[in-house]
Amino acid sequence: MRSSLATLAATATAALGRQPDWIAAAPGRVNLIGEHIDYCDGFVMPFAIDRYVVMAAAKNGTSMSRWSSEGQPDACIPHDETQKIGEPAWANYLRGVIEGFRSLGHDIPGIDVAVVSSVPRGAGLSSSAALECAVATLLESVLGIELSKRDKALICQKAEHEFAGVPCGIMDQFASTFGEADRLVMIDCRNQEVQLVPFENPDLTVIIANTRVHHQLSDGAYAERRRHTEQALACLAQSSWREVTLDQVMEKWQQLGEPVNRRARHVVTEIERTQRAAELLAAREYEAFGALMDASHASLRDDFEVSCAELDVMVDIAQSLRGRGVLGARMTGGGFGGSTVTLCETAKAEEVMAILRERYQAATGIEPEIFSSRPSRGAHAFAKGD
Ligand code: GLA
Numbered sequence: 001m002r003s004s005l006a007t008l009a010a011t012a013t014a015a016l017g018r019q020p021d022w023i024a025a026a027p028g029r030v031n032l033i034g035e036h037i038d039y040c041d042g043f044v045m046p047f048a049i050d051r052y053v054v055m056a057a058a059k060n061g062t063s064m065s066r067w068s069s070e071g072q073p074d075a076c077i078p079h080d081e082t083q084k085i086g087e088p089a090w091a092n093y094l095r096g097v098i099e100g101f102r103s104l105g106h107d108i109p110g111i112d113v114a115v116v117s118s119v120p121r122g123a124g125l126s127s128s129a130a131l132e133c134a135v136a137t138l139l140e141s142v143l144g145i146e147l148s149k150r151d152k153a154l155i156c157q158k159a160e161h162e163f164a165g166v167p168c169g170i171m172d173q174f175a176s177t178f179g180e181a182d183r184l185v186m187i188d189c190r191n192q193e194v195q196l197v198p199f200e201n202p203d204l205t206v207i208i209a210n211t212r213v214h215h216q217l218s219d220g221a222y223a224e225r226r227r228h229t230e231q232a233l234a235c236l237a238q239s240s241w242r243e244v245t246l247d248q249v250m251e252k253w254q255q256l257g258e259p260v261n262r263r264a265r266h267v268v269t270e271i272e273r274t275q276r277a278a279e280l281l282a283a284r285e286y287e288a289f290g291a292l293m294d295a296s297h298a299s300l301r302d303d304f305e306v307s308c309a310e311l312d313v314m315v316d317i318a319q320s321l322r323g324r325g326v327l328g329a330r331m332t333g334g335g336f337g338g339s340t341v342t343l344c345e346t347a348k349a350e351e352v353m354a355i356l357r358e359r360y361q362a363a364t365g366i367e368p369e370i371f372s373s374r375p376s377r378g379a380h381a382f383a384k385g386d
Helices: 005-016 091-103 127-143 149-164 171-178 221-235 246-251 260-282 286-302 309-319 346-364
Strands: 022-031 046-059 064-069 075-078 111-117 183-188 193-198 204-214 326-332 337-345 369-373 380-382
Touching (some): 005 022, 005 046, 022 127, 022 171, 046 171, 075 091, 091 127, 091 149, 111 127, 127 149, 127 171, 149 171, 171 193, 193 260, 221 260, 246 260, 260 286, 286 309, 286 337, 309 346, 346 369
Parallel strands (some): 064 111
Antiparallel strands (some): 046 111, 046 183, 183 193, 204 369
16 A cells, blocks of 8 residues: 555544544655664664554543554553553554653553554564554654654664564664655664665665565564574674674684574674665665675575575565666565565666566465655654644
8 A cells, every 4th residue: 555644644534533633653664784783783774665654643531542453453551550461462562652651751641543554564664663653753742742763762662672572673663763755764773873874866766575475573583583693792702793803703603603603694794784885875886785785685594594485586586687777685674574675776667566576476476565665754743734
């Protein structure tokens, strides 16, 4: 579903059934490069996509919130008690963010909220971060406060850790809150510093291809990868991955053992690739940038082992179109299904998308969801009447 923010806001308002007091929106994200290193002090290069979770809300005169979202059971959340994980499961993201505001001492009044979304779910495009960041942005409006983007993103990350059981890094929530039109959100995850990097060349198009295969991140594989990186760092006797060189990893290869040694090699090489990618982008060296995306995919597939057959099929098709418009392609996000990201010449983008669709479906029997996206505005509230 590709709907404008205005359409999504109108749909949310209609679902609420009365004039909203507040409307808030937060986008999903795609990551160009820097995968599985946001929890390793690395650099990441996501941008907010033009797919949003939008919420329309109105006071309800109680001390609880009542939430409705298409295709999900309604949820009712009392605000005057410590939040706990419960049913329906989708509401745990809401509870987590509400708890974040409660723990800051805020007294949240009762609200009715209608939620709509154009962020594909389970597609590696951070629909959960978009949901969290939309709740946080809505609560800011309801309470008449404004948190720093960083603090807001950190509340949302904590919600994901404690209420969804995913020990994620900071990339998704930072991309959703800091995103801006025509800007990449380059994050130095060691000091949590954000640099908004121009990405506005009309000759470049970013294609997102959702394989429609979905494996839960909370199934333990994500947490296991994170544990491997922690084990590796301890074995390397370093306090930050930024101090680790590839030589050091290779010297300790046996001692690190399988598969931790390969996990370590991914982290070190991906940090290097992402730093280099930022330089290449500034120098407008897009072919070389694309080659790093290809290398990132190989590392995620072989060393970090977070790809899957369907992601590999999609990436292989895209990479086979190098010279026919494609500059580079890789899986994006946590992996184990989800989406790929392809950097493409705009003049060839339509043709490339058609080929991806056709060949992926022929190879897997699954109809993919393929669309292009541009860096878009991050989480924000709408003024009444907007
Ligand atoms: C998920 C997590 C992020 C990040 C990516 C992999 O999206 O939420 O923090 O670790 O996986 O790069």
